Amino acid sequence: MTWKASDEQYELEKYRMKKEFNIVSLHQVVNALFILGIILIGRNNNITIGDFVAYSQLLSMSTATIKMLSGGIGTLINQGLYIVDMNKFITIPEKTTKKMAVLEHVDRTHIFSVENISFKYPNSDSFILKNISFAISQGETVAIVGENGSGKSTLIKCLLGLYSAKEGRILIDGEDIEDIPQKELYRKMTALFQDFVNYELTIEENIALSETEDINQIQFNKAINEAEVIQFLDMLSEKEKTTLGYTLDNGRELSGGQWQRIALGRALYKEAEIIFLDEPTASLDPISEVKLINRFIDICKGKTAIIISHRLASCLSADKIIVLHEGRVIEVGNHEELLLLRGQYYQMFQSQANSYQYQVGCSS
Structure with missing residues (x-):
């Protein structure tokens, strides 16, 4: 999918500001006309204090009504912009490929081969990713680390096929990712992002979101056990049929950690061969994050797992660490090899370790 984000956002903002300016202008014109009317009445006729108070109240009530109407119109305009965006999104044609490659067991040595890819966003001259190359083998757990703004999340989106590299290529099972139909590609992958969505549906629908009409009960039971949803599911009277959120009647709200388990269960239900974890633990404390990462690694044994984490203690069990x-x-x-290099990873790890030691010293 190609972007025209900057230009489109600029046009939308310009359109919105223009409409809001027109509404505010109308509001001010009406106020001026009312004031002018009172002045003319007072000039041409004898106006009593009671008349003045009545006209003033009329002006105040009319102004409030116009303000309320203009606010409502402004809200409708803003919502209309989102509807336009949604309609554009819905009508985006499915990505076409040069050839209809089917993912088979073509190259089981390297499930991912990244060859000299570079990426930049539309209307930008600077590259976010620059000449990146690496390979990920079948069954490996790989951690991608780096400072903020180093390109970690952008790289993940390229590996998922959400972004197209401007230069170079990404091979999956020996096939260029640009030649693989999206449905075939997404069948092989699943991802849990930092900003996962809390769907106000039933727990069952939340986890089996990709196939709510024909839920595989075996996969569902496995997912809720692996994601530890079962720990709080038994406390709910309607079990997996419990509606989440307060939007619908009798909905139940969950804690942040429980919503996170639901999101993890949704990612695991798919039973994809490649699983991405993009910093969904950023809001957790270090101990909780390490526990979640370790559980995730145990769950993904035999599968290929790619993890982004800003806390390097979560990377100790990774087979390979890629530093951006x-x-x-x-x-x-791996962790030991990179520490011996005494390079960027070593410096980041030492910095975080010193920070934790300082916090422990302050609390003791």
Whole structure:
């Protein structure tokens, strides 16, 4: 999918500001006409204090009504812009490929081969990713780390096929990702992002979102056990049929951690061969994050897992760690190998370790 985000956003904002300016202008014109009317009445006729108070109240009530109407019109205009965006999104044609490649067991040595990819956003001259190359083998757990703005999340979106690299190519099972139909590609992958959505549906529908009309009960039971949804599911009277959120009648609200387990269960229900975890634990404390990452790694044994985490303690069990810096891969290895290099990873790890030691010292 190609973007025209900056230009479209600019046009939408310009349109919105223009409409709001027209509404405010109308509001001010009406106020001026009322004031002018009172002045003319007072000039041409004898006006009593009672008349003045009545006209003033009329002006105040009319102004309030116009303000309320203009606010409602402004809201409708803003919502209309979102509806236009939604309609555009719905009508985007499915990505076409040069050839209809089918993912088979073509190359089981490297399930991912990233070859010299570079990426930049539309209407931007600077590359976010620069000449990146690496390989991920079948069954590996790989951590991608780096400072904020180093390109971690952008790289994940390229690997998922959500973004198209401007240069280079990404191979999955020996096939170029650009040649693989989207449905075939997404069948093989699943992802849990930091900003996962809390769907106000039943727990069952939340987890089996991709196939709510024909839920595989075996996969569902496995997902709720692996994601530990079962721990709070038994406390709900309607079990998996419980409606979540307060929008619908009799809905139940969950804690942040419980919603996170629901999102993890949704990712695991799909039973995809490649699983992405993009910093969904950013709001957790370090101990909770390490527990979640370790549980995730145990669940993904035999599958390929790709993890982004800003806390390096979560990467100790990874088979391979890829270190990004300013959009480039600067180090690749496991935890022990990268510590021996005494490079960027070593410095980041030492910095975080010192920070934790300082916090422990302050609390003791």
